[in-house]
Amino acid sequence: MNKPVSSEYFLRVVSDSMYDPADRDSFAVGDFILVRPQSDAENGSVVVVESHDGAWSTFRQLVTEGGTKYLKALNPSWPDRTVEMSDDLMICGVVTMNGRARSTSHAELETEEVSHA
Numbered sequence: 001m002n003k004p005v006s007s008e009y010f011l012r013v014v015s016d017s018m019y020d021p022a023d024r025d026s027f028a029v030g031d032f033i034l035v036r037p038q039s040d041a042e043n044g045s046v047v048v049v050e051s052h053d054g055a056w057s058t059f060r061q062l063v064t065e066g067g068t069k070y071l072k073a074l075n076p077s078w079p080d081r082t083v084e085m086s087d088d089l090m091i092c093g094v095v096t097m098n099g100r101a102r103s104t105s106h107a108e109l110e111t112e113e114v115s116h117a
Contacts, residue, residue, distance in 0.1 A: 008036050017073040026074045027098055034097035046095040052088050
């Protein structure tokens with residue numbers, strides 16, 4: 001990600017950390033998520049976080065308890081499922097929609113970020 005984004009954008013899910021087979025609102029590998037850029041979020045929101053140096057990013061559910069922020073993977077078998085959000089991470093967006101790509105005979109979309117006009 002690394003550059004400021006002013007409009008909503010799509011990302012493709014590439015890990016099963018946010019997939020829970022018992023939760024139909026979870027996110028499977030290959031799904032697309034629509035992200036609204038913002039630096040704050042409410043408890044329970046699914047957020048995109050990035051390291052301040054831009055070297056690492058992911059998305060998780062934000063859990064706030066007693067003023068401390070945690071990032072929670074939805075996959076119940078994910079190691080270290082809930083971790084405290086460290087100072088070197090920043091929220092850069094909130095997930096507003098989840099969708100699956102339709103099957104098509106066209107070439108597979110290889111980009112992970114698609115601008116939303």
